[in-house]
Structure formats: structure tokens, C-alpha cells
Amino acid sequence: MSLLPRTWTVALIGNPNTGKSTLFSALAGIYQHVGNYPGVTVEKKTGRLESDGQRYELVDLPGLYSLAARSRDEMVAVDVLVGNEPGMAPVDLVVCVVDASNLQRNLYLLSQVLELGLPTVVALNMLDVAACQGIAIDVPRLEKALGVPVVATQAHKRLGISELKKALERLASNSPAVPGSPLPEAIRDECRNLSALLPAADALGPARAAFLAQRLLLDVDGYLERAVLSDSPVGLRDALAAARDRLGQAGTDLRQAELAARHEWSRRVYTDTARNSGPRRATRTDKLDQLLTHRVWGTAILVLVMLVVFQAVFVWAEPAMDLIDQGVHWCAGQVEARMAEGALRSLLVDGIIHGVGGVFIFLPQIAILFFFIAILEDCGYLARAAYLMDKLMSRVGLSGKSFLPMLSSFACAIPGVMAARVVENERDRLTTILVSPLLTCSARLPVYALLIAAFIPSRGYLGGLLSLQGLTLAGLYLLGIVAAVTMALLFKRTLFRGASPPFLLELPSYKLPSLRTAVYRVVERALIFLRCAGTLILAVSVLVWAAVYYPHDPQSLAPLRARQVVVEQELQTVAAGSPRQTELQQELDHLQRQWVEQQQRQSILGRIGQWIEPVVRPLGWDWRIGCAVVASFPAREVVVATLGVIFNAGDDPAGEGAKEEAEARLQDKLQQATWEGTDRPLFGIPVALSILVFFALCAQCAATLAVIRRETNSWRWPAFTFAYMTGLAYVAALVTYQVTSWLGWA
Amino acid sequence: MRMILTSRTGPAVANTPVNAPIPLRRLTAGQSGQIAHITGRAEHVHRLREFGLHDGTEIEMFRPGNPCIFRLAGNKVCFRADDLLDVLVFPAGLRC
Incomplete structure (x- = not known):
């Protein structure tokens, strides 16, 4: 006996929908870590367990039906089991999770797992569901038939967990013999x-x-x-x-021989240990399914559920987002008040606090969306939604499983990309991830609202039932959908060609969702997002800040600064409320804006804007619009603020109705803007439309790209997403501008 | 009631050569059948068999169509056939 307790590596394996992940959470508690296996997109879930002085490292393997490895998930499982997975200790013990209501089918995988010769315990889960279906299983008999210990568990009620821990201890202390193989x-x-x-x-x-x-x-x-x-x-x-x-x-046909031998073994064990008590009665699940999978009623309920989810995402997230916004401003204010002006303060305030804060603000939406996804998945409804939407999605070459990630992308592409994990097929998953950012997320709305209100005439049709502005907005949503569908079809026919594996989906019995599981899931995803925001997004924010800040030449700004000091001094001497005070305040504001404008023009970003003007000219843009668009590549919603700065709309004044006022002022400014040195108006319907189309299709979101990198475990896919979306946006904006100009829309 | 009907007619039907196998999705709601054969690429067929769709396995249709939902040993499974892959079943006659 060594003095240091050794750590046992325990692999959890089982078919999908056996409650394996719930069991994993029940064993590991909060000590779990979600990552990716190196080089592949398979989720790696590990956790720690300490029980009676023994330490265990738990590995939750992907749910699978067989160890005959063909998909990435199965390859990873086999690699972990045989100790081929880099960076992981060889597996010492195995917990095979088996669904009691599906025992015979689940035994197939178990029989393959037993061939490993590792000490194994069977967690016989969901005995309650089996009982509802009239199936009674004789656990001691099963134990005898299998030749390995069997523990009855109900993971979602946390029953049998301590027994399972005890069984693990027994396995660790005396490695028992493992039964022989059923193969010929x-x-x-x-x-x-x-x-x-x-x-x-x-x-x-x-x-x-x-x-x-x-x-x-x-x-x-x-x-x-x-x-x-x-x-x-x-x-x-x-x-x-x-x-x-x-x-x-x-x-001997090898495949057939294995199938037959294991099937026969499973059948024998099952008939020996399980008893079906009479004909099956319709369960609650059956009654619910009559309604929820109905072509008409089921679809109507799905639409309703999704409406509720989206409503909640937007309404519930609002106060939290406001709070974060205020917090960010408060932090920025505190730093500004405590630090002397200079590069470091600007980096902290404009680069880090506003940059990361601007992305952090989406956390409430992401958390709420994942909360609903977790609840829907846990209660069993998600599989029904996938069934209902499969017909639609299969026309695009995807399956019903891609529906939810794509729908989530209408709120924000980040949870959409993360939710694509439910799509087991790798080609489908990548296609879903690549097209999700095309769908209209909530960050595009401020841009749409500003430009539509400023440039699309408020004409009404059908007695005011339809407005041109509303139609434009709907058209932009439609554009996103059409683009996503087209690109999905294109990707499935080119990049991800090949016969899709069979679409086979188990519909688990309905059960009450567990709040605990949902909270775990939300925390897990929120942490992934925050880690992204803390690293990659931070880096991008700092880079963009530097492009706006440098080269910082105080010399050229000195006259402005000198005047500012004079005005500030006089402001302190005049009486409050006097007309002179208002005058001075206005001049100060004006100086501030001039200062910002001058800095912007000489900054790296401003130079890039001027440099790329020949490229954006065919889209009807001048260098200032180009500048605003370039600055919004890290986060598209930034463009509203950037336009405000560039077109001199001034800072947001504080107070009631200030936001609307500032927005109306920006709209005025944009309408008055002219090509530099001429009286020709800069914006018109063609220019506004070309900007709108560009924003609808472009990958202007560093956070999404960072999450794609995280989910696909490679830089290749975010780079590809960025390239194809930007190309698509450019071409579409070009066509929009040229065609609408030619049509003479002014 | 359906189960009783199935167990009585299932094997008899399977043994009757007159009763040709039909694609799974063509079963009517509530109708039972026995898996006769799976057509498609060998690896995909293998996959379905590993999932538990062996020849002779009893299934019962819940929602016909494509994708369809059928019952396999008490649980429901959703399956979509395509040009290459399909499950053929001996229907248990509701005609009797």
C-alpha cells in the first residue's frame, strides 16, 4: 500500500438517452470540467469524485450504440477506453449506464464493453420508467447473468448514487474477474x-x-x-x-457474426431476467405524444413554445442587460475619475471595459436561452421538436436536430453555435455552425432600426396595415434565412459531401425537468462564454482600441486642448444657469467632438478607412462609412456609436428620453451628410440598403468567431466563416447598390 | 388490444410469402410489423442493426410518414428513410 491515495480513472459509457450525463453530474457535483478532446469537436467532460478516501477521475464518454468506431464520437470513446487518448490516464474502472426500459437493446453495447476486461459496474437506470411500461427486472438475477455488479439507480432523483459509489470502491479494492465473450x-x-x-x-x-x-x-x-x-x-x-x-x-461474415452473437446474448440475458407484465398500456408519454407530435397541433404548440422562449429571452434579459450596461459605465466612470488622462486610461476605459463589456452584455440572453434549451431537452420535448422540424430541415440537407441551434441564432449566434453540439453528425454540425451567424441576431437590430428610420420613407400600404419600413425589416430577416438556407445547401453539396448516416432518434419518455441539471448547464455554457470573453474577445478589443487610439499625436490636438482648458476655467467662474454657462457648455461639447474627429482621422483606423475607399466606393460608401464598417468588425452593434462619432452627432446626453433624442439627432446628421467637399448627399436609399444588406450578411462579431474556434477546435473554421460571410456580404451589397441605383431609387 | 392482435397475427404473416415486405413508413398508425430487411449501404445497415433493428424484431407504427415514429420494445424511435436506406417490414394485417 502506498501512502498517497491513487486516483482511479473511471469511464462512464452508455447509449444516448440513458441518463448518463445526469448520473455523471450526480457523481461529480460541481467538480466537473467541460472541454474538447484535442484536435476534434467532441466534447470532453471530466469530473472528480472523492468517496471514502478514494479519489476518482470521472470521464463522461459520448453516448453511443456501439464501439465499432466510425464517427468521431465513437473513435474518441475507443481511444479513451484503450488508453490511446493523449493527456489522459488509462481507464481503470468502467461504469456502463443502461436504460432499464430499453434493457435488451442497451445490452449490445454492454457486451462490447465487457470485452475490455476492465472491472465494470452496470448502473441500471430508469427502473421507474420501465415499471411504468410494465417491465419488471430481477436485479440479482441480472447480476448473475452478466457476471458483473449491477446497481439500480434513478439518476434524476439521485437515487442509488451512494450505492454506485460503494460499488466503485469494491471494484477498486478487488478487481473481480470479467465474464467471457459471446463471440464464436x-x-x-x-x-x-x-x-x-x-x-x-x-x-x-x-x-x-x-x-x-x-x-x-x-x-x-x-x-x-x-x-x-x-x-x-x-x-x-x-x-x-x-x-x-x-x-x-x-x-463467417464478421459484421454479421458479431451482431448475431451479441444480439443472441442480449436476448438470452433479457428473457432470463426481465418480465413483461401483460400487454402494454398507453402511458402518459403516449398520450402527450398523440398531441405533441401531431402534424398540426404539435407544430402549433412548437411555434407557441418557441414564441414563449424568445419572448422570455428578450424580456427577461432586458433588466439584466441594462444592469450590466450601467455597471460597465460605472466602472468606466470610476476609472476615469481616478486616473489621469493618457494611453493607459484610454486602454482601460475604451479598450477593455467598453470592449469586453459590450460583449459581456449578451450574457443574460445566452444564459436564459440555455436555461430553456436545458429544460426542453431534459423533459424530453427537444427530440419531438427535432421530429417535427426534420421534414423542413432535411430539405436543406440537415436534420431536425439542427433546428434549435439555428433558431437560437435569431437571438444570438453564440448560443446557436454552442447548441450545435446536439447535432451528432459532424458534417451537419459544421454546416449548422457555419450558417448560424447569417441569421438575424439581436445585435443587428440597432443598426437596422437606425438606418431604416433615417432612410426608408415611412410609406404605408393596405390602409396602413403594411409599412415600407416594416417590410424592409422583414426583408432583412428573410435575407438572413434565405442566405443561411442557400449556404447550407451549398456546403452540404461541396464541403461536406457524402452520404449522411441514418437519421435515427430516440424519443425519451417525458419527465419533469430537473432545475439542478438546467442550472448546471447554464453555468457550464456561461463559463465557456466568459472564458472566451476574457481571452480572445479581450485581445480583439485591445487591438481595435489601439487602431482607434494610435498614432496618438498630442501636438496636432494641442490647439483644441488649449481652448478646452480656457473654456473649462471660464465655466467654473460663471454663475450656474446663466446663458453664458449654456454657451460655454455647448462650446466645450463641440470641442470635444472636434477633438475626437481629428483623432479619428489620423488614427490607424481612419487611415484604413481612407485606404479602403476605392474598395467600398462601388458599394456607394465613402471613407467614413468604410471606417465605421471596419470598426464594427469586432462587434456590429458598435457601428451606431461609431457613426455618431464620425458624423458628429455628439455624445449621449444623460436624462429622460435622451436616448431617443440622440438617435433622432444621429438620423438628422446622417440625412444631412454629404460627400466631402460637395453638396451631394452621401446617403440615399441605395447606400442605406447596401449598408443594411452588408450588415445582414457579414461576420461582424469577434465573439461568434471565438466561439466557433472554441467549438470546432481549430482556427480553420472561424477563418473560413469570416471569409465566406464577408465575401458574400460584399457581393450582395454591391449588387444591391448597383441595382437600386440603376433603378433610380433615390 | 393491438398488442394481442399483433402477437396472434405477426408470426403467421411473416411466414406467409404472399405478404410482401413494405417500407416501414407505409405502415398505418397503430399497425404492427416485423422487420424483414434493411436496404442500403452496408455500414448504414450495420448501424441500424446495432441500434436494435434486427430482422424479425417487432415494431409498431405511431406516426407514419417520413420521418416516422415507431415503437421499438416500448420506446419510441424517429427514423427517416432516404433514397438509399430503408427498413422493410412484414405488416401485421389489420385486414383480418
Whole structure:
């Protein structure tokens, strides 16, 4: 016995919808960490558990039906189980989670897991659901039939958790023998021979080597064949081919042989231990499904549910967002009051506090959206929504599972991209992630509102029922949808071509959602977002701040500054409320704006704006609009403030109705703006439309790109998203401007 | 009631060659059937079998169409067939 307690690595494995993740949360509590496996988009969930002096490192593997690895999820699971996963200790113990109401089907995976030869405990979950369906399972008999310990659990009610912990302790203290394989003798013989030839057979140990050899032999053209054979001696390759030949000549179809052997084993164990008490009665789930999966009523309810969710996202998030906004301003004010003016203060206030604060403000929306997604998923409704929407989504080449992520993107693309994890198929998941940012998120609304109110005539049709401004807004939403659908179709036919795996989705029984699970999920996603905001978004904010601030030449601004000091001094001497005071205040404001404008023109950003003017001219923009658009690449909603600065609309005055007043003033300024040095108005319907279309399609959100990087685990996809969306936006804006100008819309 | 009907007619129907297999989605709501055959690429067929759709497995239609929802051993499963992949079943006749 060593003095230091050793840490046991425990893998949780099971079919999807067995309550495995709930069980994981019940075991690990708050000590869990969500990340990605290196190089792939598969979610890595680990947690810690300490029980009776023993320490366990828990790994929640992706839900799967078989260890015959073909998808990334399955490859990762196999890698973790055989100890091939870099940065992870080899698995010591296995918890196989089995859905009691689906026992026979779940036994298939268990029989593959048992081949690992690792100490295994079966968590027989959802016995209550099985009981509702009239299925009674004799647990001691099952234990005997399987040859490994079985613990009855009800993860969502936290029942059986301490028993499971005790079972883990027993497994750790005396590794019990593991039952034999149901595979035919001939296959087992070949596996034994092959395992001796494996490159790292000694390091793996006999049991793991045997498992690896078995999967290698059985999974024809599978993942392991590619992974192991690519860097192994030729001897193994030949031996594998010879073994398959021998079995083939004996009339054994490997896939069929495994299916048949395990299916027969599952059937025998099931009939031996489970009892069906009479014909099945319609359960509550059945009655609910009659309504909720109905083509008409079900769809109507889905629309209603989504309306409620969106309403809640916008209405509930509002106070929290206001609070964050005030907090950000308060912080900025505090720093401004305590620090002397200079580069550092500007960096802190304009770069860090306003930059990160501007993204942080979306946290309430993200949290509320994830709360609803978690509740809908936990109660079982999400699978029904996927069924209802599958017909629609399959026309775009996606499945119903992509519906929710895409819908979420109408609030904010960040939760949309993160929610794409529910899409198991990798090609579908990437397509969903790539097109989600095209859908109209709430950050686009301020831009739309400003430009539509300023430049689209307020004409009414059908007796005022339809307004041109409203139609324009609807058109922009439609543009986002059409673009997303078109790009999804295009991606599925080019980048992500190939036969989609079968669309097969289990509809779990309805149950009361657990608040605990929902809260965990919200915290988990919020932390991911905050980590993003704290690193990448912070870096981008600082970069943009630097582009606006530098080169900082106090010399050229000195005359303005000198006048400002004079005015400030006089302001302190005049009586409050006198006409002179108002006059001075106005001059001070004016000086302030001039100062900002001059700085902007000489800054890196201003120079970029002037430099790119030839590029944006065909869109009908001058350098100032170009500047505003470039500055809004990190966060599109910034453009309203930038336009305000560039077109001299002045700062927001504080007080009641100030916001509306400032907005009306900015609209006036934009309407009065002319091409520099001429009287020709800068903005018109074509220019406004080209800006609107550009904003509808462009990837102007560093946070979304950062989250795409986080979710896809590579820089390739955010870079691609940025490139294709910007290209698309440019071309669409160009066409819009040229066509509307040609049509003579003024 | 349906279950009783199924258990009585299911095997008999499966053994009758006259009763040709039909695509799963064509079963009517509440109608039962036995999986006869799965057509499609070998790896996809294998996947469905690993999921639990073995030949001879009893299923009962809940929502016909494509995608459809059917019952498999008490639980509901949603499945979409495509040009390549389909599940063929021997319908348990509701004709009797």
C-alpha cells in the first residue's frame, strides 16, 4: 500500500438517452470540467469524485450504440477506453449506464464493453420508467447473468448514487474477474493471435490488447484499421488480412457474426431476467405524444413554445442587460475619475471595459436561452421538436436536430453555435455552425432600426396595415434565412459531401425537468462564454482600441486642448444657469467632438478607412462609412456609436428620453451628410440598403468567431466563416447598390 | 388490444410469402410489423442493426410518414428513410 491515495480513472459509457450525463453530474457535483478532446469537436467532460478516501477521475464518454468506431464520437470513446487518448490516464474502472426500459437493446453495447476486461459496474437506470411500461427486472438475477455488479439507480432523483459509489470502491479494492465473450470460438482464436502482434501489446496489457485486436478484426474498414495499421509493422497488416481470409473461407461474415452473437446474448440475458407484465398500456408519454407530435397541433404548440422562449429571452434579459450596461459605465466612470488622462486610461476605459463589456452584455440572453434549451431537452420535448422540424430541415440537407441551434441564432449566434453540439453528425454540425451567424441576431437590430428610420420613407400600404419600413425589416430577416438556407445547401453539396448516416432518434419518455441539471448547464455554457470573453474577445478589443487610439499625436490636438482648458476655467467662474454657462457648455461639447474627429482621422483606423475607399466606393460608401464598417468588425452593434462619432452627432446626453433624442439627432446628421467637399448627399436609399444588406450578411462579431474556434477546435473554421460571410456580404451589397441605383431609387 | 392482435397475427404473416415486405413508413398508425430487411449501404445497415433493428424484431407504427415514429420494445424511435436506406417490414394485417 502506498501512502498517497491513487486516483482511479473511471469511464462512464452508455447509449444516448440513458441518463448518463445526469448520473455523471450526480457523481461529480460541481467538480466537473467541460472541454474538447484535442484536435476534434467532441466534447470532453471530466469530473472528480472523492468517496471514502478514494479519489476518482470521472470521464463522461459520448453516448453511443456501439464501439465499432466510425464517427468521431465513437473513435474518441475507443481511444479513451484503450488508453490511446493523449493527456489522459488509462481507464481503470468502467461504469456502463443502461436504460432499464430499453434493457435488451442497451445490452449490445454492454457486451462490447465487457470485452475490455476492465472491472465494470452496470448502473441500471430508469427502473421507474420501465415499471411504468410494465417491465419488471430481477436485479440479482441480472447480476448473475452478466457476471458483473449491477446497481439500480434513478439518476434524476439521485437515487442509488451512494450505492454506485460503494460499488466503485469494491471494484477498486478487488478487481473481480470479467465474464467471457459471446463471440464464436473461431473469432476469439484469431483475436488472441492478432493481439500478440500489436505494436504496443506489452504496454497495453493482455486485456486491452485483446480488445484492440478484436475491434481491429471485426470493424472492417473501421477507424482502428486506419489508426493502428498506418504506423504498424507490415506483419500485422498481413496477419489481419490472413485472419479475415480464414474466417471468410469458413463462411463467417464478421459484421454479421458479431451482431448475431451479441444480439443472441442480449436476448438470452433479457428473457432470463426481465418480465413483461401483460400487454402494454398507453402511458402518459403516449398520450402527450398523440398531441405533441401531431402534424398540426404539435407544430402549433412548437411555434407557441418557441414564441414563449424568445419572448422570455428578450424580456427577461432586458433588466439584466441594462444592469450590466450601467455597471460597465460605472466602472468606466470610476476609472476615469481616478486616473489621469493618457494611453493607459484610454486602454482601460475604451479598450477593455467598453470592449469586453459590450460583449459581456449578451450574457443574460445566452444564459436564459440555455436555461430553456436545458429544460426542453431534459423533459424530453427537444427530440419531438427535432421530429417535427426534420421534414423542413432535411430539405436543406440537415436534420431536425439542427433546428434549435439555428433558431437560437435569431437571438444570438453564440448560443446557436454552442447548441450545435446536439447535432451528432459532424458534417451537419459544421454546416449548422457555419450558417448560424447569417441569421438575424439581436445585435443587428440597432443598426437596422437606425438606418431604416433615417432612410426608408415611412410609406404605408393596405390602409396602413403594411409599412415600407416594416417590410424592409422583414426583408432583412428573410435575407438572413434565405442566405443561411442557400449556404447550407451549398456546403452540404461541396464541403461536406457524402452520404449522411441514418437519421435515427430516440424519443425519451417525458419527465419533469430537473432545475439542478438546467442550472448546471447554464453555468457550464456561461463559463465557456466568459472564458472566451476574457481571452480572445479581450485581445480583439485591445487591438481595435489601439487602431482607434494610435498614432496618438498630442501636438496636432494641442490647439483644441488649449481652448478646452480656457473654456473649462471660464465655466467654473460663471454663475450656474446663466446663458453664458449654456454657451460655454455647448462650446466645450463641440470641442470635444472636434477633438475626437481629428483623432479619428489620423488614427490607424481612419487611415484604413481612407485606404479602403476605392474598395467600398462601388458599394456607394465613402471613407467614413468604410471606417465605421471596419470598426464594427469586432462587434456590429458598435457601428451606431461609431457613426455618431464620425458624423458628429455628439455624445449621449444623460436624462429622460435622451436616448431617443440622440438617435433622432444621429438620423438628422446622417440625412444631412454629404460627400466631402460637395453638396451631394452621401446617403440615399441605395447606400442605406447596401449598408443594411452588408450588415445582414457579414461576420461582424469577434465573439461568434471565438466561439466557433472554441467549438470546432481549430482556427480553420472561424477563418473560413469570416471569409465566406464577408465575401458574400460584399457581393450582395454591391449588387444591391448597383441595382437600386440603376433603378433610380433615390 | 393491438398488442394481442399483433402477437396472434405477426408470426403467421411473416411466414406467409404472399405478404410482401413494405417500407416501414407505409405502415398505418397503430399497425404492427416485423422487420424483414434493411436496404442500403452496408455500414448504414450495420448501424441500424446495432441500434436494435434486427430482422424479425417487432415494431409498431405511431406516426407514419417520413420521418416516422415507431415503437421499438416500448420506446419510441424517429427514423427517416432516404433514397438509399430503408427498413422493410412484414405488416401485421389489420385486414383480418
